[in-house]
Amino acid sequence: MSLWAKLIGVVVVTVACIVPPAAYWTLERQREALESAHRDRGRAFVQLLDATIAEPQLLENREQLFNQLQRFLWLNHDLVRIEVALPAGDGLQVYVSTEPGRAAGPAGKLSVAAFRANKVLHWIPTCSKPRVARFVSPVHLSGGVAGTVSAELSLQKLDEVLASERRFWLLSALLLVIALSGALFVAVRHVVLRPLRKFAKAVDALARRDGEFEIQLESSDELGRLGAAFNHMAQDIRGAEAQAEHRATHDPLTGLPNRRLLMHRLQSAIAVAARYQRRGSVLYLDLDDFKQVNDQHGHAAGDQVLVTASERLAASVRQVDTVARMGGDEFVVLLHELPIDAQEARDKTATVARKILAAFAEPWLVAGQQVTIGASIGVRVFGGEKLLDDAILRDSDAAMYRAKAAGGQQFRFAVTEAGAERGSTTKPHFQARG
Numbered sequence: 001m002s003l004w005a006k007l008i009g010v011v012v013v014t015v016a017c018i019v020p021p022a023a024y025w026t027l028e029r030q031r032e033a034l035e036s037a038h039r040d041r042g043r044a045f046v047q048l049l050d051a052t053i054a055e056p057q058l059l060e061n062r063e064q065l066f067n068q069l070q071r072f073l074w075l076n077h078d079l080v081r082i083e084v085a086l087p088a089g090d091g092l093q094v095y096v097s098t099e100p101g102r103a104a105g106p107a108g109k110l111s112v113a114a115f116r117a118n119k120v121l122h123w124i125p126t127c128s129k130p131r132v133a134r135f136v137s138p139v140h141l142s143g144g145v146a147g148t149v150s151a152e153l154s155l156q157k158l159d160e161v162l163a164s165e166r167r168f169w170l171l172s173a174l175l176l177v178i179a180l181s182g183a184l185f186v187a188v189r190h191v192v193l194r195p196l197r198k199f200a201k202a203v204d205a206l207a208r209r210d211g212e213f214e215i216q217l218e219s220s221d222e223l224g225r226l227g228a229a230f231n232h233m234a235q236d237i238r239g240a241e242a243q244a245e246h247r248a249t250h251d252p253l254t255g256l257p258n259r260r261l262l263m264h265r266l267q268s269a270i271a272v273a274a275r276y277q278r279r280g281s282v283l284y285l286d287l288d289d290f291k292q293v294n295d296q297h298g299h300a301a302g303d304q305v306l307v308t309a310s311e312r313l314a315a316s317v318r319q320v321d322t323v324a325r326m327g328g329d330e331f332v333v334l335l336h337e338l339p340i341d342a343q344e345a346r347d348k349t350a351t352v353a354r355k356i357l358a359a360f361a362e363p364w365l366v367a368g369q370q371v372t373i374g375a376s377i378g379v380r381v382f383g384g385e386k387l388l389d390d391a392i393l394r395d396s397d398a399a400m401y402r403a404k405a406a407g408g409q410q411f412r413f414a415v416t417e418a419g420a421e422r423g424s425t426t427k428p429h430f431q432a433r434g
Helices: 004-051 057-060 062-075 155-206 222-249 261-276 290-297 299-316 341-361 389-405
Strands: 079-085 092-093 132-143 144-154 277-289 323-327 329-336 363-367 369-371 377-384 409-415
Touching: 004 079, 004 155, 004 323, 004 341, 004 369, 062 079, 062 377, 079 132, 132 261, 132 277, 155 222, 222 261, 261 277, 261 290, 261 323, 261 329, 261 389, 277 299, 277 341, 277 389, 299 323, 299 329, 299 341, 299 363, 329 341, 341 409, 389 409
Parallel strands: 377 409
Antiparallel strands: 079 092, 079 144, 132 144, 277 329, 277 377, 323 329, 363 369
């Protein structure tokens, strides 16, 4: 079940648990008020009957008394029975029939002209006898009690009113549940669901490492603080990943790209050269007599030489070119976007190689002493033929060893290059100066 469905269920159940009890309580209060008003009306009826029939001549004339009670029934439709009881056991009752054709009073000793005519005062078309409320009051005559008078009021109208009120409150409660549920849902959606959707989107982007990780929340509540904590965590993760990626693709000592990144860029350079009719070249460089630096001045001095060598190499090439450390005292320079003409490409590569040799010919300061350190460079120009990256590196590496074998401090093109140009043959030397 989705979060939306759960939220809708919680909202509806919450509102449904609040509104119906409130509607029931209101309906009960209204029912009590109507029943109280009905009881007051019943008591008023019997008091009115007491005042009406409390006359000696009316009590002695039964037919006149019956007619008077008849009028009460006709004028008050919720009256269903009136009964007058006298101490002598004699009495009179008038009632409303629930069946058509039935007399308005019992046949027998109390029958009068109205009974003989079989008159029906009212007919209530119900399947069963209506619910009634009975009210009794003494009949006062000459300061004493001459009997009792009772009246039965039908509760049918009261029941109809209560049923109508129940329908009204049921419909009102239903509409109120829908309205409150909608309003609460919209509010919760804006306050809770929208930030949660942003969280879900950011977490998904963070998991896929794609898109914007940060969550933009303007609130300062718990969700706002949670969003700020998530952003901080995402920044830490991205920073840690960037550092891990940098360590995986760069040399920790010099900060130059390592063999892994170099191979990736070399493959891209080969593809670009083949697609856009360009050339490139690889200069494989090895420091001459670097081992003597480590032996005489220690590895810390050797590390400083490597760092200085990387700086001089980077300063000798363009920003679009790549300078990488292969390991130990070996470096590779990858020149991009050289002219398609083979001779022109070799000439530009030779110019860069001479610039590097000139930079390395500058004095080096090692452990407070000036020394001279040379370099041997092997060159392989590629483009215009199908070559693998490993083959290019092998050719340039072999050319570098030929330059070193020739005395160092020079460069050589790979033997596969027709008419390869020879570099400077000046022999390098390691010289300590006080």
